[in-house]
Amino acid sequence: MSDLALHIPTDVIDGPVSLAFALIAALAVGVCVVAARRGLDDRLVPLAGLATAFVFAAQMLNFPVAAGVSGHLLGGALAAALLGPWLGVLCVTVVIAIQALLFADGAVTALGLNVFNMALVATFVSYGVLVLTLKVLPRTRWGLGAAAFAAAVVSVVAASAGFLLQFWLGGEEVGQSFGAMAAAILGTHVLIGVGEGVITAGAITAVALARPDLVHALRGTPLAQGPARTIKETA
């Protein structure tokens, strides 16, 4: 859960590739604005604002993995499962933009690259995985948990694969060791993804048990389970 391939700084990827990805990201985010507005109308701004604030809070949650290593959630799969792909993309995009402009994390010239990897790829891929696995798995808390886990693992690996694609198109020449680098980065991100998956699965099952109507991926149907267990809020 470190962000090794994320928040790309200045000039890791060359100018033309950055520009191309910025255009792709701008177009896709525009489509997401239109699609999200269709579902929410005038509720869009307050709800998306609060959901973004939630993604922020989720990223602030530091989790000690092992001795001295701690990391934070990326939140793409979480946002996709709870809010749906359109609103999810908007929230993660805003978080990335705030981090670049207000917290100097990630270069302004790499904004398009970062939005492409973490908002577009992570959110859409995880939503696709979630919808597909939910078709196969039983709609119980364990089924939903397993689907959310798979979606989160795949989303993190897909985001790092997005970075590798950008690096292959417009990064440094690393010669024949690009394959080795790709294997190392993908391997690390499978591990990172397992951490992300455990937290995401736990959080989504908790929401699904208490307020199934708030989990976008369930499309309004509650989990099939006998006695309804409710989550007690702890202060």
Added chain:
Amino acid sequence: MSLADGLYRPGDTPVHRLRPQVKIVALVAFTCAVAATPREAVWAFGVYALLLAGLFALARVPAPWVLTRSLVESPFLLLALAFPFMVAGPEIRIGALTASTTGLWAGWNLLAKATLGVWAALLLSATTPVAGVLAGLSRLRCPEILLQITAFAVRYAHLTVAEVTQMRLARLARCDDPRLLWQAGALARSLGVVFIRSFERGERVWQAMAARGYTGRLPLEVGPAPAPALQWTAALAAPALAAAIALWTTVAP
């Protein structure tokens, strides 16, 4: 550091007084110029660093603050350190290590440009309040809907973060100390609760706004002011100098 304020350091210096849209354009232009400079022109990066150091001094931002905040890029510094040993090419020996020269240049390139990019962005966030950045972006024709979402997110983020912190304290007070991944259940569940609370708060906020006559469009009570030409000239001096150096080092090495 409060989330609602970003990294803003209040002050009344010439850099603080510049209009935000001017500073945003200058930041983007400067970062592009830095990115376009060839890596072999080591002196050019020195000039950029001096330029930024001068501006930080003008804005009365202390150097230790800048250096601490620069740590956000540390994961990429590890990549910069790995380049000399990963990249294929002619090799040189440094002590007991063998490093490739192309790799050393690649590592230097990443290190210098990433650091300068972070410093330039820090200059903006240290001297511009959050509302100012949003007003500047609106002046630069950034889609209004994204800015409104951002304004809401920034306004409410400190609440959700406080809720997460409060739950963490409550868990710690009950001797919860999840160290390994399979113990993370309580942490994940509290995240779920924070989501429910955030979403419900969002609905309440929307209902309150609807009661006051909100129809999906915020009345822009404070239109961002246009910047006088003098400010544009002053603020773009640094990026212009950087662009000139970038061009000079590219055509006449």
